Structure formats: C-alpha cells, structure tokens
Amino acid sequence: MSAPTLKAAILVVSTTASRDPSTDSSGGLLKDVFEKEGGDKWEVVDTKIVSDEVLDIQRSIMGWTDGDSPLNVIITTGGTGFATKDITPEAVTPLLHKQAPGLVHGMLAASLEVTPFALMSRPVAGVRRNTIILTLPGSPKGAKENLQSVIKLLPHACLQASGADSRSLHAGGVKKLEKDSGLSSGSGHQSHSHSHDHSHGHSHGHGHGHSHGHAMPVRHTAPSENPRSNDPTLGPTRRNRSSPYPMLSVEDALKLVERHTPQPRVVKAKVDGNLVGSVLAEDVTATEAVPAYRASIVDGYAVIAPEDGSSSKGVFPVASISHAAPGEIPPLKAGQIARVTTGAPLPPGATSVVMVEDTVLKTMTEDGKEEKDVEILAEGVKPGENIREIGSDIKIGEVILRKGEEISATGGELGLLASVGKAEVTVYKKPVVGVLSTGDEIVQHNRPGSLRLGEVRDCNRPTLMSAVRGCGFEAVDFGIARDKPGDLEQNLRDALREVDVIITSGGVSMGELDLLKPTIERSLGGTIHFGRVSMKPGKPTTFATVPVKDNAGERASKVIFSLPGNPVSAVVTFHLFVLPSLHYASGVSPAGLPKILVTLAHDFRPDPQRDDYHRAIVTLGKDGLIYASSTGGQRSSRVGSLKSANALLRLPAGKETLSKGSKVEALLMGKLGSDLAL
Numbered sequence: 001m002s003a004p005t006l007k008a009a010i011l012v013v014s015t016t017a018s019r020d021p022s023t024d025s026s027g028g029l030l031k032d033v034f035e036k037e038g039g040d041k042w043e044v045v046d047t048k049i050v051s052d053e054v055l056d057i058q059r060s061i062m063g064w065t066d067g068d069s070p071l072n073v074i075i076t077t078g079g080t081g082f083a084t085k086d087i088t089p090e091a092v093t094p095l096l097h098k099q100a101p102g103l104v105h106g107m108l109a110a111s112l113e114v115t116p117f118a119l120m121s122r123p124v125a126g127v128r129r130n131t132i133i134l135t136l137p138g139s140p141k142g143a144k145e146n147l148q149s150v151i152k153l154l155p156h157a158c159l160q161a162s163g164a165d166s167r168s169l170h171a172g173g174v175k176k177l178e179k180d181s182g183l184s185s186g187s188g189h190q191s192h193s194h195s196h197d198h199s200h201g202h203s204h205g206h207g208h209g210h211s212h213g214h215a216m217p218v219r220h221t222a223p224s225e226n227p228r229s230n231d232p233t234l235g236p237t238r239r240n241r242s243s244p245y246p247m248l249s250v251e252d253a254l255k256l257v258e259r260h261t262p263q264p265r266v267v268k269a270k271v272d273g274n275l276v277g278s279v280l281a282e283d284v285t286a287t288e289a290v291p292a293y294r295a296s297i298v299d300g301y302a303v304i305a306p307e308d309g310s311s312s313k314g315v316f317p318v319a320s321i322s323h324a325a326p327g328e329i330p331p332l333k334a335g336q337i338a339r340v341t342t343g344a345p346l347p348p349g350a351t352s353v354v355m356v357e358d359t360v361l362k363t364m365t366e367d368g369k370e371e372k373d374v375e376i377l378a379e380g381v382k383p384g385e386n387i388r389e390i391g392s393d394i395k396i397g398e399v400i401l402r403k404g405e406e407i408s409a410t411g412g413e414l415g416l417l418a419s420v421g422k423a424e425v426t427v428y429k430k431p432v433v434g435v436l437s438t439g440d441e442i443v444q445h446n447r448p449g450s451l452r453l454g455e456v457r458d459c460n461r462p463t464l465m466s467a468v469r470g471c472g473f474e475a476v477d478f479g480i481a482r483d484k485p486g487d488l489e490q491n492l493r494d495a496l497r498e499v500d501v502i503i504t505s506g507g508v509s510m511g512e513l514d515l516l517k518p519t520i521e522r523s524l525g526g527t528i529h530f531g532r533v534s535m536k537p538g539k540p541t542t543f544a545t546v547p548v549k550d551n552a553g554e555r556a557s558k559v560i561f562s563l564p565g566n567p568v569s570a571v572v573t574f575h576l577f578v579l580p581s582l583h584y585a586s587g588v589s590p591a592g593l594p595k596i597l598v599t600l601a602h603d604f605r606p607d608p609q610r611d612d613y614h615r616a617i618v619t620l621g622k623d624g625l626i627y628a629s630s631t632g633g634q635r636s637s638r639v640g641s642l643k644s645a646n647a648l649l650r651l652p653a654g655k656e657t658l659s660k661g662s663k664v665e666a667l668l669m670g671k672l673g674s675d676l677a678l
Contacts, residue, residue, distance in 0.1 A: 008043070010077065011075070017078075018049050046064070055247070062246075073131065089123070098126050247539075260557075262545075264585055279427060286398045295388045319336035321340075438483065438516065464563075478502075492520075604630065618668070646669055
C-alpha cells in the first residue's frame with residue numbers, strides 16, 4: 001500500500017511581489033523542488049504572496065495550520081535577512097509550539113558549503129500543531145538550496161508531527177531510515193552541485209538574501225536552540241520576556257471564536273418557563289387545531305340562519321345555555337336558539353351567533369331564574385357570523401414555529417406551543433458557564449475586615465456571573481484559584497467536568513505568576529487560538545479550547561475564555577467575545593450584542609494605537625437621533641466607568657479627536673434610554 005501524499009504550501013513574503021506577482025521567481029522554483037526531488041511524496045496545494053507585515057504572515061500560516069485539514073509542511077521564502085523590513089522570523093517564531101533547530105542547522109550547513117555569507121540568513125523552523133514550518137531566504141537560489149537540503153528528511157518529520165507512533169517508525173534503526181529516505185550515511189542533506197554565482201540576490205527587491213561574507217565568529221548553537229518557554233517551572237532567564245502570541249484585530253479574533261466554538265447540541269426540553277431563551281433545533285408542527293371546536297366570538301345567541309333568504313327576526317325559545325366550559329350541549333333544532341358566551345362552543349346544528357345587543361328579553365321561566373323567550377332584532381343574519389371555525393387560528397399539521405426561532409419571554413412562542421398541547425420540543429442546549437477568579441491577592445468581596453497590603457476584593461466573579469445570568473445562561477461559581485500551577489490546573493479540571501464554558505479573570509499577562517496560558521497549553525493539552533487582541537481595554541484576552549471526553553466516551557471540545565484581571569477589561573471582553581461564543585453554542589443568531597450607529601454628544605479622544613471600546617450612555621434625543629455620552633474616566637481598573645453604561649462605543653485607533661456630532665458604532669449592552677433635553 002503506497003504512503004499517502006503529503007500536502008505542502010508555499011508563502012512568498014514580499015511587499016513588491018504582493019503588488020506585482022510577476023516579480024516572484026521563488027514560489028515556482030520551490031514547487032519544482034517538491035515535484036522533482038520529493039520522491040513523488042508531495043502535493044503543493046496552495047501558494048500565496050503576502051507583504052512584509054507580521055499580521056499578514058501570521059494570518060496565512062494560521063489559516064493553513066489551525067483549520068480542520070492542516071497541511072503537513074509550510075515553506076516561507078523572503079524576509080529572513082537583516083533589512084529593516086525583514087520580519088519573517090519574528091512573525092513565525094511566536095506561532096511555533098515546538099522548535100526544530102536541527103533543520104535550521106541543516107539548511108545553514110548546506111549553504112555554508114558554498115560561502116560563509118550563508119550565516120547572514122536568519123531561518124527558523126518548528127512545528128505548529130501538526131504542521132512543519134520552515135522559513136527560507138528570499139533569493140530563489142538560496143531558497144531552493146535550503147529546501148533541497150532537508151526535502152528528504154521532511155516526510156519522516158511530518159509522520160511524527162502528525163501523531164504517528166515513533167517506536168514503529170524507528171523499528172528498523174537509523175540505517176533503514178536513511179535508506180528509505182534516500183540519504184547516504186553521515187549525510188544530513190542531499191548532495192547537489194552549486195554554481196559559483198551564489199549571490200542570492202532577492203528578486204523581490206528586498207535584499208532578503210544570504211548576504212555572504214568572509215570569516216565570522218563561530219557559535220556552536222543557533223539562537224533557536226535556546227528557545228524561550230511558557231514553562232512556569234523554568235527560571236526567569238528561560239521564560240518569555242514578551243508575549244509569544246500574535247496581536248490580532250478584534251475582527252480576526254471574533255472569526256476564531258466563531259470557528260472554534262463547538263457546534264450546538266440538540267436536546268429535548270419541556271415546554272415551561274425554563275424554555276425562555278432557548279432556540280428551536282427543528283420546526284414545530286401543530287398536532288391539534290386551534291380552536292378545536294366551533295366557538296362564539298361574542299356573548300349572544302346561537303341561531304340557525306335561514307337559508308331561503310327569509311327574515312331572521314322573531315321571538316324564539318331559549319333551548320339551552322353554552323358556557324366556555326367543557327360539557328355536552330344538545331343539538332339545536334329549527335325555531336330554537338341557545339344562549340352562548342364568548343369562547344363557548346356552538347350547539348350542533350347552529351350556524352351563526354347573534355350578539356346580545358341585537359336581542360330583547362321577552363319572557364322568563366316560571367321560577368324567574370332563566371330566560372324563556374328572546375326576540376331577535378337582527379335582519380339578514382348569514383351563516384358563519386360571529387363564529388371562529390375549527391382550525392381558523394391554527395390548522396392541524398401547520399408549522400407554528402421554525403427552526404432557529406428563539407423562545408422569548410414576550411413574543412408569544414410559549415403561548416403558541418401551549419395552545420397546541422406541546423409538552424416538549426427539540427432545542428439547542430444552552431451552555432452552562434463556570435466562572436473562576438485567579439490570584440493570590442484576590443479575597444472574597446464580602447470578607448469582613450479591612451484589606452491587608454496587596455489584597456484586592458473580588459469584584460470580577462460576581463460581576464461576570466451576573467452578566468452571564470443576565471444574558472440567559474446558567475452560571476456556576478468556582479471560587480478563587482491560587483497562583484500555583486497545580487492548584488490552578490485542578491480548579492480548571494474540576495470545572496471542565498461540570499460546565500461547557502469556563503470564564504477566568506486574571507493571570508493572562510506576562511508576570512511570573514500569570515499561569516493560565518501555560519496551564520491550558522502544557523497541563524490541559526489545550527489550544528490557545530488567540531492570546532492578544534489589539535483593543536483597549538482587554539489586550540491580553542485569551543480564547544482556548546480543551547479536548548475532553550463526554551459521558552459517552554466520545555472526544556469533545558470545551559471552551560475557556562481567560563479574561564484580563566482589571567474589572568472593566570473583564571466585563572468589556574465578556575460582552576465582546578464570550579457572549580458571541582455562548583450564542584454560537586446555543587444557536588442564537590445573530591450572535592453578540594446588537595450594533596447601532598450613534599451620534600457623539602461631545603468630543604472623544606481615541607487611543608492612537610488600538611481600537612478603544614469606550615463605556616458610554618446612549619439615549620434617544622427629542623430630535624429622534626441616538627446620542628452617546630462618556631461615563632467618565634476610562635481607566636481599565638475603574639469599575640465606575642461601567643456604572644449606568646448601556647453601550648460600548650467602538651472608537652477606531654487614531655490621533656485625531658472625534659468631534660461632537662460624529663457618527664460611530666455602538667454595541668448595546670442594555671436598554672436604550674431617552675433624554676428629551678438632548
């Protein structure tokens with residue numbers, strides 16, 4: 001049985017080539033290496049050209065590695081030199097979960113056989129999830145030689161990265177591996193001839209080539225062999241000194257939330273008040289008609305309307321009484337009438353109802369308790385007057401609610417379900433949310449006594465739990481976790497057994513006790529989909545998924561949102577990221593807060609570097625416009641900026657003041673107020 005074809009992608013990093021693809025000559029050359037020297041093991045499934053921008057590089061790589069069908073290898077070319085714009089290694093390194101210094105050494109050694117200037121290149125290599133990533137120089141010749149030096153090693157590396165059993169792979173020993181790979185013993189790369197013209201000039205005009213030189217200082221380890229780590233047990237010299245997570249835009253972060261939030265689960269639910277906020281997972285069809293019988297819509301008298309066009313006036317005996325209550329009613333005969341109340345069933349044989357206002361009481365029974373004879377004053381009574389026919393409101397088999405509709409507290413959906421006798425319906429299960437605060441400095445908000453130096457009352461947990469419940473979801477309190485790796489891991493594992501989504505606050509920045517991210521990745525085996533967002537407040541917001549087994553033993557995924565410790569940041573990022581995820585998981589559409597356009601009631605100064613989500617009060621003015629006013633100081637630790645706030649204003653990053661009267665987007669967190677003074 002032949003081995004499966006390995007899939008590769010090529011990313012050309014060049015601002016010049018991104019504007020004019022015809023200037024690129026590296027992409028095609030590298031594709032030829034895969035096809036002609038890869039032993040029929042490779043398929044190049046995609047080639048992209050991006051500019052020398054960190055976010056452009058990272059978006060492309062993560063799109064290939066983090067989807068449902070990750071590639072085996074990604075090759076980048078360009079941006080590995082010393083020019084000002086050469087930032088490919090800086091863009092790629094934070095994405096790597098494992099470093100591969102051996103591949104870097106092999107590529108440098110291959111070029112070093114030709115010229116010492118090879119040491120002027122800055123390649124990196126490693127693994128993200130199940131994908132091998134290599135950065136090659138921008139010169140076509142240098143890129144080709146680098147790939148040729150490792151092309152025969154890559155299939156074996158890909159098998160290991162994809163989860164193959166290492167014991168089985170290495171069963172025949174090194175000699176067998178070398179033979180299967182087409183390598184001679186002692187050769188770390190494929191031998192190939194070099195021309196003497198080894199300038200490696202960058203065809204994209206970047207100067208990204210090797211820039212070979214003469215005698216250089218000799219170092220026996222590459223910088224990538226001493227990688228920084230997210231292991232909290234390592235000393236401070238080995239820990240990350242800056243965040244290894246790429247800075248994403250809010251829009252890109254929200255796309256990742258939508259992509260990685262687990263699909264809604266379908267369950268049966270009773271039709272009662274607990275159904276409010278649930279979304280139907282299938283159409284609901286009426287199994288009963290409404291009304292189920294012919295009913296009067298007025299208080300009056302059931303009659304048999306003449307069919308021959310004769311007068312309907314006259315004095316008639318009252319043969320029976322029909323109230324809006326169950327019971328047998330005798331049939332109505334010609335020349336008789338029956339008293340009926342609103343909603344009561346018509347006697348069999350009756351064709352119409354005459355309103356009580358169109359009648360006159362003529363005589364009473366001997367005991368004086370009931371009507372005996374009543375005069376009908378109405379002329380021209382027609383069949384069907386003042387009657388609700390069977391199924392006139394809802395017919396049997398009619399779809400009364402559609403899949404995707406939400407059961408509201410005011411929209412009458414519960415009334416519809418109850419009216420046709422539905423005892424249960426199929427809905428999307430609303431996720432249960434656990435809330436956890438972290439930090440040795442955090443104490444219960446209601447602990448008696450004054451605070452000691454360094455202590456902070458926990459306002460995040462009760463605030464976030466209130467927000468979760470206010471949005472219609474169940475919240476479970478998991479207390480406070482201490483800044484110890486084992487304690488934090490156990491708290492998270494306990495929560496994962498009970499809830500679908502975990503919200504934590506604190507512990508996501510770069511301090512030595514900020515343990516959430518390494519605990520999620522290293523201890524829980526989770527995947528952090530983003531760890532920084534270009535926004536204010538809330539930059540270190542983290543979104544992750546953790547693999548678990550459900551009650552049936554099947555693999556599933558649960559969500560962790562690690563929000564910043566500052567109270568305002570936590571609340572803002574809850575509304576911006578957590579709420580859409582809860583909506584996706586429960587079938588609510590559209591997901592997230594409603595957006596409206598508002599008019600600024602005064603000048604606002606935006607943040608020069610990041611989009612600012614400004615807490616504001618939005619009100620309806622007497623001119624019909626919706627105005628927004630700031631709640632005051634916006635420092636992320638100032639809880640007072642949330643007081644009375646019913647909206648978040650999205651102020652785009654910039655240096656120019658947004659003047660009074662400008663229009664901006666607002667996300668509504670609460671009810672719209674009114675202020676006729678505006």
